[in-house]
Amino acid sequence: MNKMYLIFLLFFAASYSMSLSSADSVTIYEDFVQCFKNVTTISDIDLSDVVLPRTSISFTPTLRAYIRNARFNTSSMPKPSIIIVPRVDSHVQAAVICAKTLNLQLKIRSGGHDYDGLSYVSAVTFLVLDLSNFRNITVDLNDGGGSAWVQTGATLGELYYRIWEKSEVHAFPAGVCPTVGVGGHVSGGGYGHMIRKFGLTIDHVVDATIVDANGQIHDRKSMEEDLFWAIRGGGGGSFGVVLAFKVKLVTVPKTVTVFRVDKSVDENALDMVYKWQFVAPRTDPGLFMRVLLSSPTQNKTSTVNTKLRALYLGKADDVVLKMAEEFPELGLKKEDCKEMTWIQSLLWWMNHVDVDKVKPEILLEREPDSAKFLKRKSDYVEKEMTKPELNRLFQKLATLDRTGLVLNPYGGSLNVTAVNATAFPHRHKLYKIQHSVTWPDAGPEAERLYIGNLRTTYNIMTPFVSKNPRSSYLNYRDIDIGVNDHGADGYRKGEIYGRKYFGENFDRLVRVKTAVDPDNFFRNEQSIPTLPPNRR
Numbered sequence: 001m002n003k004m005y006l007i008f009l010l011f012f013a014a015s016y017s018m019s020l021s022s023a024d025s026v027t028i029y030e031d032f033v034q035c036f037k038n039v040t041t042i043s044d045i046d047l048s049d050v051v052l053p054r055t056s057i058s059f060t061p062t063l064r065a066y067i068r069n070a071r072f073n074t075s076s077m078p079k080p081s082i083i084i085v086p087r088v089d090s091h092v093q094a095a096v097i098c099a100k101t102l103n104l105q106l107k108i109r110s111g112g113h114d115y116d117g118l119s120y121v122s123a124v125t126f127l128v129l130d131l132s133n134f135r136n137i138t139v140d141l142n143d144g145g146g147s148a149w150v151q152t153g154a155t156l157g158e159l160y161y162r163i164w165e166k167s168e169v170h171a172f173p174a175g176v177c178p179t180v181g182v183g184g185h186v187s188g189g190g191y192g193h194m195i196r197k198f199g200l201t202i203d204h205v206v207d208a209t210i211v212d213a214n215g216q217i218h219d220r221k222s223m224e225e226d227l228f229w230a231i232r233g234g235g236g237g238s239f240g241v242v243l244a245f246k247v248k249l250v251t252v253p254k255t256v257t258v259f260r261v262d263k264s265v266d267e268n269a270l271d272m273v274y275k276w277q278f279v280a281p282r283t284d285p286g287l288f289m290r291v292l293l294s295s296p297t298q299n300k301t302s303t304v305n306t307k308l309r310a311l312y313l314g315k316a317d318d319v320v321l322k323m324a325e326e327f328p329e330l331g332l333k334k335e336d337c338k339e340m341t342w343i344q345s346l347l348w349w350m351n352h353v354d355v356d357k358v359k360p361e362i363l364l365e366r367e368p369d370s371a372k373f374l375k376r377k378s379d380y381v382e383k384e385m386t387k388p389e390l391n392r393l394f395q396k397l398a399t400l401d402r403t404g405l406v407l408n409p410y411g412g413s414l415n416v417t418a419v420n421a422t423a424f425p426h427r428h429k430l431y432k433i434q435h436s437v438t439w440p441d442a443g444p445e446a447e448r449l450y451i452g453n454l455r456t457t458y459n460i461m462t463p464f465v466s467k468n469p470r471s472s473y474l475n476y477r478d479i480d481i482g483v484n485d486h487g488a489d490g491y492r493k494g495e496i497y498g499r500k501y502f503g504e505n506f507d508r509l510v511r512v513k514t515a516v517d518p519d520n521f522f523r524n525e526q527s528i529p530t531l532p533p534n535r536r
């Protein structure tokens with residue numbers, strides 16, 4: 001965690017119970033409920049499971065259910081004054097109007113997978129709008145090549161499952177983890193193992209409904225194209241509450257192939273990774289090969305584990321032939337490959353080895369309250385690393401407990417779309433790195449050690465990744481790269497992380513933000529700032 005932000009949060013946590021006494025939180029609740037009743041026609045009985053005060057028996061289970069990072073699931077972390085769990089659109093409208101009227105910060109939460117917890121933690125008094133009831137999905141295969149309206153509280157797994165119920169050859173190109181929420185994922189760009197064939201998730205969004213800062217609902221027509229552009233990749237929590245996205249489906253072959261190749265350093269893992277950099281971003285767009293480099297968890301063997309995981313949108317024979325020509329260092333054999341349906345490939349990516357024994361219903365499981373301790377960071381590579389450079393990385397990584405790098409190839413469809421077509425700017429890179437660390441034990445000591453290890457690999461990578469600015473992927477939220485308290489110099493602070501996440505698209509995002517939410521009601525520690533008054 002960013003040191004300053006951590007100190008701020010801990011200081012706030014310590015003084016929190018004093019500064020926001022239960023009496024204050026009761027007052028906030030009473031004022032909010034009064035406003036909520038005025039704005040809606042909801043009765044007292046109905047209200048009890050929609051607006052939850054801290055004293056509600058449902059408050060803690062509801063909050064914890066979608067805390068997906070155990071670092072933020074401690075008693076000292078600041079808690080919201082109220083949780084609003086809307087059932088219908090008008091509840092969301094009322095939540096926005098009342099939070100704005102009472103000048104309270106509203107944190108919007110769909111799947112709760114924000115890596116730094118920005119959807120449910122804050123250093124200021126705040127409310128959580130929990131969209132877990134907004135999970136309706138309507139799939140229409142007769143609309144062009146197929147489309148779906150999906151509410152933002154649905155998970156990706158639920159979307160994949162509802163598509164599969166209707167067709168085995170329709171699919172949607174989004175993230176690999178089924179419990180990720182549609183709301184945050186799509187807002188931040190979104191990608192999965194079909195990125196090279198079909199591009200980003202946002203490239204398939206054709207409409208949306210959103211509640212703006214005045215509590216008004218808009219669809220694509222009434223929100224204007226600028227705002228529709230911004231909510232595709234510009235991040236959640238800056239422009240409004242997205243209620244639902246309409247997405248276009250894609251078609252996939254009835255049979256796809258997955259394969260895994262694991263190599264140790266003694267088996268020429270380094271040569272394989274070196275060559276991967278040249279092949280993976282340039283090969284057939286139907287082939288996605290991810291490489292995972294990790295240090296040993298117990299740090300006993302001082303070596304690096306290298307794993308390659310791949311999806312090919314076609315038959316095993318074809319990909320084996322292709323790899324023999326393009327990537328002999330991989331040594332891919334037919335026995336390494338498994339043919340299956342696309343929905344089964346999702347189960348395989350979830351680490352189910354024997355996919356015939358697992359039912360797709362597993363995609364509907366939300367696994368509430370199952371968080372681990374983790375931290376992520378991201379980078380983009382524009383030029384292949386040399387073998388000596390990779391060697392230095394391998395040697396250092398081998399000494400760092402539990403730390404890993406996930407290399408995701410770009411190229412293919414990503415290259416044909418302009419950088420400013422959506423708010424996501426990093427399309428024309430070679431590959432993306434996710435720096436990753438996950439650990440089992442609670443406490444500041446473990447956190448210091450493991451996050452320290454992660455920052456070490458991040459520092460090692462400095463010469464080999466994008467510069468001026470060093471780019472980051474918004475959906476791999478990383479508050480180390482800048483935090484905003486939205487005070488007098490909020491624009492300047494926003495520019496620090498904003499340029500890393502959005503490149504030149506940051507300027508247009510700020511203009512849209514200033515037009516649709518001039519009072520900066522929708523804000524969080526890394527939201528898009530408004531223009532300073534002297535520049536409006």
Ligand code: FDA
Pocket residue numbers: 068107108109110111112113114115118119131152153174175176177179180181182183184185187188189190191192235236237238240241242243475476477524
């Ligand atoms: P959460 O609810 O925490 O929201 C994230 C942000 O969006 C917050 O700022 C929130 O306020 C805002 N927001 C949420 N809903 C909103 C709404 N309806 N309207 C407006 N703002 C809203 N990414 C990827 O691209 N490909 C991948 O394969 C993966 N895989 C993956 C695996 C795992 C295990 C994790 C934890 C994460 C990923 N991710 C990923 C990253 C993921 O896409 C990212 O964390 C998303 O923002 C999570 O969206 P949620 O709705 O779950 O988060």
